[in-house]
Structure formats: C-alpha cells, structure tokens
Amino acid sequence: MNDPNPATFSASAADALVACHDCDLLYRKRPLREGEKARCARCGALLYTRKPNSIERTLTLALAALILFALANIYPLLDFQFQGRAQQSSVLSGVRELYAQGMWTLAMVVFVASILAPLLKLLALLYVLLPLHFGRRPWRMAQVFRWIETLHPWAMTEVYLLGVLVAFVKLSDIATIVPGVALYSFAALIVVMAATDAALEPEAIWERLEPCR
Amino acid sequence: MNPGLPITAARAALARCHACHLLSRMKPLPPGSHAHCPRCGAALHLRKPDSLARAWALTLAAYILYIPANTLPIMTVVSMGHGEPDTILSGVRVLIAGGLWPLALLVFFASVVVPVLKLFALTYLLVSVWRKSRWRPRDRTVLYRITEAVGRWSMIDVFMISILVALVKLGAIATIEPGAGALAFASVVIVTMFAAMSFDPRLIWDALENPDER
Ligand SMILES: [Zn+2]
Ligand SMILES: [Zn+2]
Ligand SMILES: [Zn+2]
Numbered sequence: 495m496n497d498p499n500p501a502t503f504s505a506s507a508a509d510a511l512v513a514c515h516d517c518d519l520l521y522r523k524r525p526l527r528e529g530e531k532a533r534c535a536r537c538g539a540l541l542y543t544r545k546p547n548s549i550e551r552t553l554t555l556a557l558a559a560l561i562l563f564a565l566a567n568i569y570p571l572l573d574f575q576f577q578g579r580a581q582q583s584s585v586l587s588g589v590r591e592l593y594a595q596g597m598w599t600l601a602m603v604v605f606v607a608s609i610l611a612p613l614l615k616l617l618a619l620l621y622v623l624l625p626l627h628f629g630r631r632p633w634r635m636a637q638v639f640r641w642i643e644t645l646h647p648w649a650m651t652e653v654y655l656l657g658v659l660v661a662f663v664k665l666s667d668i669a670t671i672v673p674g675v676a677l678y679s680f681a682a683l684i685v686v687m688a689a690t691d692a693a694l695e696p697e698a699i700w701e702r703l704e705p706c707r
Numbered sequence: 708m709n710p711g712l713p714i715t716a717a718r719a720a721l722a723r724c725h726a727c728h729l730l731s732r733m734k735p736l737p738p739g740s741h742a743h744c745p746r747c748g749a750a751l752h753l754r755k756p757d758s759l760a761r762a763w764a765l766t767l768a769a770y771i772l773y774i775p776a777n778t779l780p781i782m783t784v785v786s787m788g789h790g791e792p793d794t795i796l797s798g799v800r801v802l803i804a805g806g807l808w809p810l811a812l813l814v815f816f817a818s819v820v821v822p823v824l825k826l827f828a829l830t831y832l833l834v835s836v837w838r839k840s841r842w843r844p845r846d847r848t849v850l851y852r853i854t855e856a857v858g859r860w861s862m863i864d865v866f867m868i869s870i871l872v873a874l875v876k877l878g879a880i881a882t883i884e885p886g887a888g889a890l891a892f893a894s895v896v897i898v899t900m901f902a903a904m905s906f907d908p909r910l911i912w913d914a915l916e917n918p919d920e921r
Contacts, residue, residue: 513728516912518715518909520716537844538848576880583870584873587873588866591872592868595885597885597889600889600890603865636727636747636748640749650862653862656863657863657870658870660810660863660867665875703727
C-alpha cells in the first residue's frame with residue numbers, strides 16, 4: 495500500500511500467526527505438505543492450505559473458463575419452437591426482455607449475477623495471475639485481488655443454469671425446446687470455474703505482496 | 708488438526724484483515740481516523756463494524772419483503788388475451804400437477820424452504836449472540852456457514868423467469884410477463900445475503916471469553 499498507516503504495523507511475531515476466520519482463535523503457522531489443509535480445532539473452519547503450482551493451474555483454468563464464458567454468452571441457450579414459430583433465447587436476451595418490459599431493477603439483478611460478476615471475477619483473476627506468472631507485479635494488484643472475494647458470492651453461474659433447466663422442463667410439455675450451444679458451454683463453465691476456485695491459494699498470492707510494504 | 712494457542716486474536720489486540728487475512732497489531736487511534744491493513748489496504752477491525760445492528764436491520768427488512776414476494780405474482784402467462792398470474796407457491800403447484808415431482812421438490816426447496824429457514828437461522832443466531840449464549844458454539848458456527856452458503860440457490864426462480872420471458876413471445880397466442888413478486892423475491896434473497904455477510908460468527912465465540920460477565 496502506498497500510505498501505510500503509522501498506527502498499525504505487522505509485527506514480525508504476528509507474521510507467523512494466523513487467526514481462525516470463524517472463531518478468532520490464534521494459531522502458530524506451520525509448514526504444510528502440498529495438498530494439506532490446516533483446520534481450526536475449535537470450530538472446524540479451514541485455516542490455510544498449500545496447493546501445488548497454484549498460480550499456473552489457476553491461470554490455465556481461468557483462461558479456459560473465459561473461453562467457455564464467451565461461448566455461453568454468444569450462442570443461444572434454448573430454441574423454442576411452437577406451431578411453426580421459433581424464438582431463441584440467450585443470457586443477454588433474457589436481461590433485455592426484462593428491461594423492455596419495464597423491470598429494469600430485475601434486469602440489473604440478472605445481469606450482475608449471470609454475466610457481470612462472473613466476468614469481472616475471471617478478468618480480475620487473469621489480471622493478477624498473468625503478470626505474476628511472468629514474474630511481474632500488476633499495478634494495484636491488492637485492490638484488484640480484493641475484488642475477487644467481494645464478487646464471489648454474486649457470481650451465480652451454477653444457480654443460473656439450474657434456472658434455465660427449470661424453464662426448459664416447464665416448456666417442454668407445450669412446445670419443442672432444443673438446447674443450444676450455450677447450454678453445454680454453461681455446464682462446462684460451471685465445472686471449470688469450480689476447479690479454478692479450488693486451485694487458487696489466496697495466501698500464496700498475498701505473500702507476493704510482502705516486499706512492497 | 709493442530710491445537711490453537713489458548714487466546715483469541717482480539718485478546719492479543721491483533722486484527723485479522725478480512726481481505727488478505729494478515730494479522731496486525733491494533734493501537735489506539737486518534738478519533739475519526741481508521742486503521743488500514745499494511746499489506747492490502749483494507750480497513751481493519753477486530754470485529755465486523757456494527758455487525759449486530761446491521762444484520763438485525765437487514766433481517767427485519769427481509770421478513771417484510773417476504774410478504775409481497777409470496778403474495779404478488781412472480782409472472783403472468785397471458786394467452787388468448789387471458790392472464791394467468793403465478794406466485795412462488797402456485798408455480799410449485801403447477802409443477803406437481805404436471806407430474807414433475809423432482810423439479811417441484813427442487814423449486815419448493817430453493818424458493819420456499821431455503822428463504823424461510825435462512826431467515827429463522829439468522830434470527831436465532833442474532834438472538835443467541837445478543838443473549839450471550841454459551842450453548843454449542845460450534846454447532847451455531849456450522850449453522851452460520853450453511854446459512855451463508857445456501858442463500859444464492861433461491862435465485863433459481865428469478866433466472867427461470869428471465870428465460871421464460873425471453874422465449875415465450877407468441878404475440879396473441881401466449882406471452883409471459885414478469886411480475887412485481889419476482890422483484891420482491893429477488894430482494895429477499897439479496898437482502899438476506901447481505902444480512903448473513905454482516906453477521907460476524909466470531910461474536911458467537913466472544914461469549915465464551917468472559918465467563919464471569921453473566
Ligand atoms: Zn475456529
Ligand atoms: Zn489485508
Ligand atoms: Zn471501519
């Protein structure tokens with residue numbers, strides 16, 4: 495940070511300590527083997543982990559997720575055919591139609607949860623990880639990396655897919671519904687995004703920030 | 708599992724950065740100024756600020772929004788000039804009538820059970836912290852974790868409506884219009900998510916800190 499507050503400092507003793515996220519108990523940090531997890535003995539929360547080549551694996555998975563994200567948003571989700579009429583829907587057309595019908599708040603909610611938050615989360619990850627992979631430090635890395643955790647609960651890709659499936663089943667009784675390319679891309683995207691989250695080890699990224707104190 | 712030191716970070720005057728998890732020693736600050744994490748710049752607090760007041764206010768707001776969310780139509784199927792409004796519950800009933808049991812169960816669970824249980828769980832956690840309860844803190848922490856994790860799944864119905872509205876545009880034959888209930892329902896989900904985020908689970912354990920204080 496450019497203006498370290500004089501009132502606080504990270505004591506060297508505090509560096510070797512961690513506090514539990516859920517119950518605040520202090521632990522002395524001990525080195526872990528790859529793939530090992532340290533848990534709080536009092537409440538069971540995850541304290542810290544060590545993951546093998548976290549940055550490289552997360553970077554690869556995030557790039558794959560970005561491609562799938564593009565496919566999921568370009569192609570139609572469902573094809574609706576009824577008595578010779580056809581209508582396609584994509585993620586964006588759902589948002590546009592809500593907006594056109596005067597429900598702009600609801601359109602915003604759907605837009606943020608299904609498009610904006612997942613996209614920003616992926617872009618923020620790539621912004622931080624790509625330079626780190628090449629041994630550079632991205633500009634304002636701390637702020638951008640902080641967004642990722644803030645965005646996380648609002649990126650609802652997997653919930654969105656379930657909503658699409660419910661719509662699919664509801665309509666398949668009365669009309670012919672054909673799943674589009676985007677539906678399959680979405681399914682793959684969910685798997686890859688979950689793998690991305692699992693591969694990321696935030697502690698390893700934050701430790702890269704140390705020298706600039 | 709490794710044994711912890713017999714002291715909390717707050718007792719040791721160490722604040723855990725909520726963003727990067729670094730521990731920093733808290734020193735008395737001049738009034739009006741704010742401590743920031745030396746590593747990532749986020750504001751530092753021993754506990755989430757005004758956790759109980761914020762969580763209470765948001766939970767109460769969610770209870771109030773819950774009424775229009777369930778009474779107003781979430782969408783209206785207009786066919787041949789005749790409108791058929793659907794609420795959250797009637798939507799589940801339609802699925803059951805169509806014999807779509809697994810789907811009916813899924814929607815019932817995500818749209819009816821989860822929001823109610825989430826509100827009850829938050830209320831219970833808030834009351835227990837307020838009464839400085841020392842009863843089964845670990846189970847209450849698990850309850851909090853579940854509450855925080857399941858909330859998002861209630862958005863299924865909202866996303867479903869956005870798809871239906873875009874697909875069913877058959878002019879005079881049939882169209883689907885979004886209803887005000889959908890907005891109220893989305894608000895319940897979002898407001899409860901904020902309520903769960905404002906609640907600080909460490910408050911559950913703080914009651915164990917001063918045994919003679921009760
Ligand atoms: Zn703990
Ligand atoms: Zn920090
Ligand atoms: Zn503050």
